[in-house]
Amino acid sequence: MSEKKKYRSKSGxxxxxxxLIYIFLTALCLIWLIPFIYLVFQAFxxxxxxxxxxxxxxxxxxxxxxxxxxxxxxxxxxxxxxxxALFNAxxxxxxxxxxxxALSRMRFKGRKFIMNLxxxxxxxxxxxxMIATYFILKLFGLTSENSVPGLIIVxxxxxxxxxxxxxxxxDTIPRSLDEAARIDGASRARVFFCIIMPMAKPIIIYxxxxxxxxxxxxxxxxxxxxxxxxxxxxxxxGLYKWLDKEHISNYFTIFCAGGLLxxxxxxxxxxxLQKYYVEGVTGGAVKG
Amino acid sequence: xxxxxxxxxxxxxxxxxxxxHDFNIxxxxxxxxxxxxxxxxxxxxxxxxxxxxxxxxxxxxxIGDNVVNDMEPKxxxxxxxxxxxxxxPHMTVYEIIAFCLRLRKVPNDEIHRKVVxxxxxxxxxxxxxxxxKQLSGGQRQRVALGRAIVRNPQVFLLDEPLSNLDAKLRxxxxxxxxxxxxxxxxxFIYVTHDQIEAMTMGDRIVVMKDGYVQQIDTPINLYxxxxxxxxxxxxxxxxxxxxxxxxVNDSGKYSVIVYNAKVQLPDxxxxxxxxxxxxxxxxxLGVRPENFIICEDDAPDTFPAEIRMTEPMGSEIHIHAECAxxxxxxxxxxxxxxxxxxxxxxxxxKKLSLKVRESTVNIFDTVDGRNLAVVNAVPVxxxxxxxxxxGGSDKKKKKDKKNRK
Numbered sequence: 001m002s003e004k005k006k007y008r009s010k011s012g013x014x015x016x017x018x019x020l021i022y023i024f025l026t027a028l029c030l031i032w033l034i035p036f037i038y039l040v041f042q043a044f045x046x047x048x049x050x051x052x053x054x055x056x057x058x059x060x061x062x063x064x065x066x067x068x069x070x071x072x073x074x075x076x077x078x079x080x081x082x083x084x085a086l087f088n089a090x091x092x093x094x095x096x097x098x099x100x101x102a103l104s105r106m107r108f109k110g111r112k113f114i115m116n117l118x119x120x121x122x123x124x125x126x127x128x129x130m131i132a133t134y135f136i137l138k139l140f141g142l143t144s145e146n147s148v149p150g151l152i153i154v155x156x157x158x159x160x161x162x163x164x165x166x167x168x169x170x171d172t173i174p175r176s177l178d179e180a181a182r183i184d185g186a187s188r189a190r191v192f193f194c195i196i197m198p199m200a201k202p203i204i205i206y207x208x209x210x211x212x213x214x215x216x217x218x219x220x221x222x223x224x225x226x227x228x229x230x231x232x233x234x235x236x237x238g239l240y241k242w243l244d245k246e247h248i249s250n251y252f253t254i255f256c257a258g259g260l261l262x263x264x265x266x267x268x269x270x271x272x273l274q275k276y277y278v279e280g281v282t283g284g285a286v287k288g
Numbered sequence: 289x290x291x292x293x294x295x296x297x298x299x300x301x302x303x304x305x306x307x308x309h310d311f312n313i314x315x316x317x318x319x320x321x322x323x324x325x326x327x328x329x330x331x332x333x334x335x336x337x338x339x340x341x342x343x344x345x346x347x348x349x350x351i352g353d354n355v356v357n358d359m360e361p362k363x364x365x366x367x368x369x370x371x372x373x374x375x376x377p378h379m380t381v382y383e384i385i386a387f388c389l390r391l392r393k394v395p396n397d398e399i400h401r402k403v404v405x406x407x408x409x410x411x412x413x414x415x416x417x418x419x420x421k422q423l424s425g426g427q428r429q430r431v432a433l434g435r436a437i438v439r440n441p442q443v444f445l446l447d448e449p450l451s452n453l454d455a456k457l458r459x460x461x462x463x464x465x466x467x468x469x470x471x472x473x474x475x476f477i478y479v480t481h482d483q484i485e486a487m488t489m490g491d492r493i494v495v496m497k498d499g500y501v502q503q504i505d506t507p508i509n510l511y512x513x514x515x516x517x518x519x520x521x522x523x524x525x526x527x528x529x530x531x532x533x534x535x536v537n538d539s540g541k542y543s544v545i546v547y548n549a550k551v552q553l554p555d556x557x558x559x560x561x562x563x564x565x566x567x568x569x570x571x572x573l574g575v576r577p578e579n580f581i582i583c584e585d586d587a588p589d590t591f592p593a594e595i596r597m598t599e600p601m602g603s604e605i606h607i608h609a610e611c612a613x614x615x616x617x618x619x620x621x622x623x624x625x626x627x628x629x630x631x632x633x634x635x636x637x638k639k640l641s642l643k644v645r646e647s648t649v650n651i652f653d654t655v656d657g658r659n660l661a662v663v664n665a666v667p668v669x670x671x672x673x674x675x676x677x678x679g680g681s682d683k684k685k686k687k688d689k690k691n692r693k
Contacts, residue, residue, distance in 0.1 A: 179341050180374035184388035184435070185362035198378040 036263075042256035050249040064257035073230060074238065074258055080148055081234040082265075085216045087152045092159035092211035097204065100166035101192055105178060118161045126158075127220060134224055147225045147232040154225070155215045162210070169203040170196065205276040213266060235262050290352035290365075290442035291317050292338065292475060297347035299333050299499075307333045309499045311347070320469050320476045322490035324483055326522070330499040332447055335479045339368050339445050352442055362391075367436035368445040371452060373428045375420040375435075381407075382416040385434045406438040409471070426457045433465075437472060444469075446478045450485065462488060483523050487511070495519050498669045513650070515665040517572065517657035520650060526577045526606060528650075529617035533573040535651070544573050544651060546644075547591035547612055554647045560661040571660065572652040577606070577620035579645040582634075590641040593617065598635045605631065609640060617642075 038055055045052075046061030068074045103115060133154060137143050142150030173196060181191045197204065215222075219236040226232040233241075239258045242251035292315040299308040308330040315321050323331040336342040338349055340361035349356050356364050375384055382403055389399045407413045410430040420428055429449060436444060449465075450458045466489050469476050480486055486493045487507045495502040495510065495518075503515045514520035520528045533544040533551070542553045542561050551573065553561075561567055583590045593609035596616065600623075607619040619642075623631055651660050656667035 174372055174374065176370040176372055176374040177376065179339075179361075180368070180370060180435075181376070181387075182341070183339060183361045183366065183368050185391040186387075190391070195376055199376075 039256050039259050042253050043260045045253050045256075049251060049253045051252045064253045065261075068254055068257050068261075072254065073233075074235075074261075076231060077233045077235045077238040078261070080232065081216060081236075081262075083148055084151050084155070084234060085212045088155045088159075088215045089208050089212040091152070091156035092162075093204065093207045095156065095159050096162055096166055096207050096211070097197075097200075098192075099160040100163040101170055101196060103163060104167045104170035105175065118163070122161050130221065130224055133221075137225060143225050144227050144229045145232050147222070147227075147229070150225050151215065151222060151234070154221055155218075159211065166200075166203050166207055169200060173199055202276045205273050209269060209273060212269065216262075216266060290475060291315060291350075292443055292477065293348075293350040294334075294338070295348040295350070297334070297337060297349060298345050299330070299337060299342065300345040307499050308337070311501055313494065313501075313504055315475060315477065318473050318475060320466075320478065320489060320491045321494065322478045322480060322486040322492075323494045323496060324480055324486040324522075325496035325502075327481055328498075329496040331479045331481075331494075331496050334496075335368075335445050335447055335477060338443070338477060339366055340364050365442045366445055367439050367441040367443075368447065369429075369432045369436050369449045371448040373420075373432040373452075375428055375431055377420050379419070380416065381412065381418055381420070381423070381431050381434075384420070384431060385416075385438050388435065388439050402438050403434075406434045409437065409468070410434050425453050426461065429453065429461060433468070437468070442475065444472075444474050444476045446476065448480055449478075451480070451482070458485075465489065483525070487523065493523075495522060497522075500666070500669050502666050502668075512648075513659065513662060514574075515659050515662050516668050517574070517652045517659075518668040520574050520652070520659070524576060526618040526620065528574045528576050529615075530652070531573045531575070531611075531615060531617070532613070532654070533571055533651070535567060535569055535571045537567070542567075544571060544649075546573055549589045549591040549643070551589070551644050551649060552646050553649065553651070557649075557651060557661040560663070563663075564660070568653060568660075570654050572654050572657075573644075574650040574652055575617070575644050576648060577618045578622070579648040580617070580619045581643040581645060582619075582621070583641045583643050585639075585641050587641060587643065590643045593640050593642055595637055595640060600631075600635065605634065607634075607640075609642075 041055055041057055043064055044060050044062070045057035046059035046063055047057065049064070103111060134143065137150045137154070140150075142153065177195055177199075178191050181195045182188075186194065215234075217236055218234070219240060222234045223237045223240070226234075226237060230238070235258065239255055239262070241247065242255045242258075248255075292313075294311050294313050294315075297308065297311040298306065300306045311334060313321070323334060325331050333342060337344050338351075340356065340359060344357050351364055351366070376387070379387065385403045385406060386399050389402060394402075403416070404413070407416055410433055412427060412430045412434060415423060415427060415431070420431070423431065429452075432449070446465075450461050453461060462485060465478075469489075478485075478489065487510075490507060492504060492506055493510055494504045497518050503510060503519050505513075510519065510523050514523065514528075517530065521530075531546045533546040535542060535544050540562075542558050544551045544553065591611065593611050595607055596610050597608040599606040599608070602623075604623055605621045607621060608616060609619060610616045619640075621634065626634070652658060653660060653667075656670075658665040658667050
């Protein structure tokens, strides 16, 4: 009897702890969500376009979105960003996966050196090379109004350095699979595409998502390389322009509406691939 | 179906570490060769060199009539079975077996015929639609074999294929592999660290240590006439017992004295010793566990041993004993002709008087471990070389590199 009591009190204590934990997590979650909720409410506010001190709109409307679509170049920025992100997703994934596979499987002179070099280079913040990059691109005429191809090159060019996670994943795939396929008669390329790629789905998806998201939200390079040419802006640069002193009183709710639209494809992509994403991030570490 | 020849094959890594020294062998057509040795002895490296997965630093490998040194693995007409099976996890069994045929652009109906045929030989016809994840260890092993036999290769290479199976399945697969070898009539080269596998399956066995070939011989010869102390100790469980002994010449007949007991040496050793220019005074006497005779306490030419532990195994009893100088021999006593009472008596004993079955003994050089009765016996690689030889881990290689600098 006494044992039963003891057991009950233990489970009761456990329940209290659990409730406390959930309260804490809910609070954290709300704090996290407030900016986004605020953004959504502002996007649908109809009474004025300036910043206000309250959250809930007095008048709900789609005016901000209509304004965004008809009176601003927002959709052309959107298209620019989309093209850049899409191209980068393809190019960067291909480069990263190839580099990672080569570094994981092949043994060649300078392999260790290259890996260390890329690690060290990756530690320098990207903006250190910004000016040089700008002048090089200008030399080829890929700045200002031609920024879209220029930006694609900038993003894709350095992508091989992000090989680490993919290499970690490939390292967990037994080498004997490669060897068996080579004895079966497959070339290196065939081993990569027919044997390794089908097994590496999580990491492929992870790489594609990363490669899509990075240029989607990039501000620094885009603002430098477009250099004030409005038609070549991406969404981050375009929207940010509305937050400066002269625009903010007339464009704040428009900014919020734009922000909401920007978040849609990323959220959708994330939701759709969430399962693989988690597998990809942890898969490299624990998959036997 | 081909002969395989290795001529002075050696493997040296970039850091100077030599994994295989001067490997020479002529493997006959349809022969079942087993490479055996402790881990790090270079047996897998040798196999991988034959497969073409590892470059050769020196020498020649000949398969059939072709020198294959610089040939790609796929052009060598070999098939390999890996320790972890290496089955492509995203393919079905059918696709895995058919993969190599697809790559060789074999027509579809022929692929189908061959896959079904291979599956029938191995008894996996019902599993063709499954993926490797849905198979047991034994079934996976069969699929790996199926992938190999479907190509009808000249040489079969097997790299410890049974070591991931449980004991019972391993014994079963062992006989099945032997049967398969008979059925296919292909040259088999088989790597294992398990000397029981080697003894039961091989036509000839290659014993390796630290990258050196120690002996290439039939299982029986390996067991009865090991070339040195290492081979003697490696082949056979429980392993051969070694005693320090004095070699004496009794009017032309040699015998050894061990713990004051005289052991007359058999004719084959006598002959070999009489041909030698010089004969050492001290030797190491090697006695297999089954070659002890338990005698009455006061019998002549026996030596005493105390029983430390007994292990009844059913058909035999292993007795761990201890002799006067602290050497602990293991005895293997067959129980099939003993009554239960006799067995109990034996287990209950504290002391034994032992005699050695004279016709079966071997004597070894105390310094380099060579069998004194075998002409041109290979010495056991000395400790220093052995230290380098057991490498293979990165740590060791790094150390070697440092030392060279």
